[in-house]
Amino acid sequence: MTLRVEQDIFVVRQRGREVAVAVGLERQDQVRIATALSEVARDLLRAVGGADVAFAIVESADGRRHLRVDLTPVTPLPGGRYEPESGAVARLVDTLSVLTVQRDTVVRMSRRVPATARALTAERLAELRAQLVESAPSTVEDELATQNLQLVSALDEVRSQRDELARLNEELEQTNRGVMALYQQLTDELEATNRGVVALYAELDEKSAQLRTASESKSRFLANVSHELRAPVTAIIGLARLLADSASDPLTTEQEQQVGLIRSSASDLLTLVNELLDLAKAESGRIEPEWAEVDLRALFGQLRGTLRALPAAEEVDLVVEEPAAPATVRTDEVLLAQVLRNLLHNGMKFTTRGEVRLRAEQRPDGWRLTVSDTGPGIPPQLHDRVFEEFYQVPGSSRVGGTGLGLPYARRLVNLLGGTLELASEPGLGSTFTVWLPSDGT
Numbered sequence: 203m204t205l206r207v208e209q210d211i212f213v214v215r216q217r218g219r220e221v222a223v224a225v226g227l228e229r230q231d232q233v234r235i236a237t238a239l240s241e242v243a244r245d246l247l248r249a250v251g252g253a254d255v256a257f258a259i260v261e262s263a264d265g266r267r268h269l270r271v272d273l274t275p276v277t278p279l280p281g282g283r284y285e286p287e288s289g290a291v292a293r294l295v296d297t298l299s300v301l302t303v304q305r306d307t308v309v310r311m312s313r314r315v316p317a318t319a320r321a322l323t324a325e326r327l328a329e330l331r332a333q334l335v336e337s338a339p340s341t342v343e344d345e346l347a348t349q350n351l352q353l354v355s356a357l358d359e360v361r362s363q364r365d366e367l368a369r370l371n372e373e374l375e376q377t378n379r380g381v382m383a384l385y386q387q388l389t390d391e392l393e394a395t396n397r398g399v400v401a402l403y404a405e406l407d408e409k410s411a412q413l414r415t416a417s418e419s420k421s422r423f424l425a426n427v428s429h430e431l432r433a434p435v436t437a438i439i440g441l442a443r444l445l446a447d448s449a450s451d452p453l454t455t456e457q458e459q460q461v462g463l464i465r466s467s468a469s470d471l472l473t474l475v476n477e478l479l480d481l482a483k484a485e486s487g488r489i490e491p492e493w494a495e496v497d498l499r500a501l502f503g504q505l506r507g508t509l510r511a512l513p514a515a516e517e518v519d520l521v522v523e524e525p526a527a528p529a530t531v532r533t534d535e536v537l538l539a540q541v542l543r544n545l546l547h548n549g550m551k552f553t554t555r556g557e558v559r560l561r562a563e564q565r566p567d568g569w570r571l572t573v574s575d576t577g578p579g580i581p582p583q584l585h586d587r588v589f590e591e592f593y594q595v596p597g598s599s600r601v602g603g604t605g606l607g608l609p610y611a612r613r614l615v616n617l618l619g620g621t622l623e624l625a626s627e628p629g630l631g632s633t634f635t636v637w638l639p640s641d642g643t
């Protein structure tokens with residue numbers, strides 16, 4: 203169609219809208235393309251005296267359909283360029299450009315047709331063309347009225363969009379307030395928890411300091427008392443021996459018995475005092491292991507010899523297995539011997555039938571020394587308690603003892619960098635395991 207006089211602008215606009223409706227553009231887009239078209243038409247009429255207008259449906263490389271409008275100016279554009287009077291025009295369509303088509307300079311605009319629009323067959327196009335030819339262009343007044351209506355509906359839409367935006371903003375603000383309140387609450391809770399944890403730690407520190415002081419006082423007390431007791435108890439034993447000596451004045455049978463009682467009680471007391479002193483020394487950290495490469499075979503040989511002299515029930519065998527050579531471990535020989543002697547001694551003391559066995563097994567990272575017996579066993583719930591000072595399994599005290607041997611042994615093993623554990627069931631004997639790292643650390 204042609205654009206030559208002012209009135210044609212309205213016709214171009216009207217046709218543009220009709221075509222937009224026919225190809226299935228949405229309402230907003232119909233108004234947009236019609237408005238863009240009338241703006242460009244006005245510019246071209248003023249600048250070059252008119253143009254020829256052609257509508258086309260084209261398909262882009264991605265298969266999408268576009269409504270394309272070409273305006274071919276009747277005389278060349280000044281400088282071959284075109285800038286719309288209103289900068290907003292370009293925003294009304296997808297593309298607005300000036301290009302050369304078969305040596306003509308053309309102003310081309312296009313708008314995408316929604317995918318949901320009815321497909322345009324050749325027949326449908328022909329039909330549309332016929333409709334457009336038939337429909338008479340409306341008058342300027344009609345077109346103005348239509349334009350006004352469109353303007354009113356566009357304004358209406360803008361207002362409802364603004365309202366929607368305000369509502370969304372309000373909602374967003376509310377959500378933000380909620381999130382901030384939640385954040386504040388969480389921060390407060392975290393702070394309160396932190397304060398609680400800090401207070402708890404302070405209390406813990408204080409308690410462990412108190413415990414340390416109490417334990418140090420206990421060790422000091424034990425060390426002092428036992429040290430002070432040792433001299434008089436030793437003196438009592440010596441004096442009792444003197445009294446019973448054949449070179450002294452003869453005693454009556456009863457006196458002899460009483461002196462014997464004094465001696466054995468004093469000996470028990472001395473054992474207790476010595477053990478207390480050992481334990482106090484181990485607890486105060488005053489025992490410094492003397493590290494050396496110790497040959498377990500030699501150590502076991504010594505134990506075998508010294509323990510043979512121990513009083514044991516007739517039906518109990520003491521078996522000290524020979525460790526496979528080489529059997530060296532970096533440790534303190536005296537302390538380790540003390541621990542093993544203690545465990546073997548206990549085994550012999552509590553076992554009335556069967557055997558007490560010492561065995562050494564080498565593991566990739568250390569030595570596992572076990573002292574097992576076929577004695578009465580210890581109930582599992584008492585496994586921790588037998589390592590407490592002075593604790594004796596009920597009924598076992600009649601065979602003598604102080605309840606200090608195992609806690610002392612465990613302390614020594616810990617000093618040697620190892621552990622001392624117990625596995626036992628009543629009636630199935632006991633196995634004490636000393637684990638020592640090969641390099642003593």
Ligand code: ADP
Nearest residue numbers: 548549552588594595598603604605606607608
């Ligand atoms: P004690 O001087 O009484 O032997 P220990 O500390 O060496 O003190 O042992 C604590 C207690 O553990 C013993 O009194 C005894 O009840 C129990 N116990 C220790 N070794 C054995 C064992 N081999 N078999 C059974 N009970 C044992």
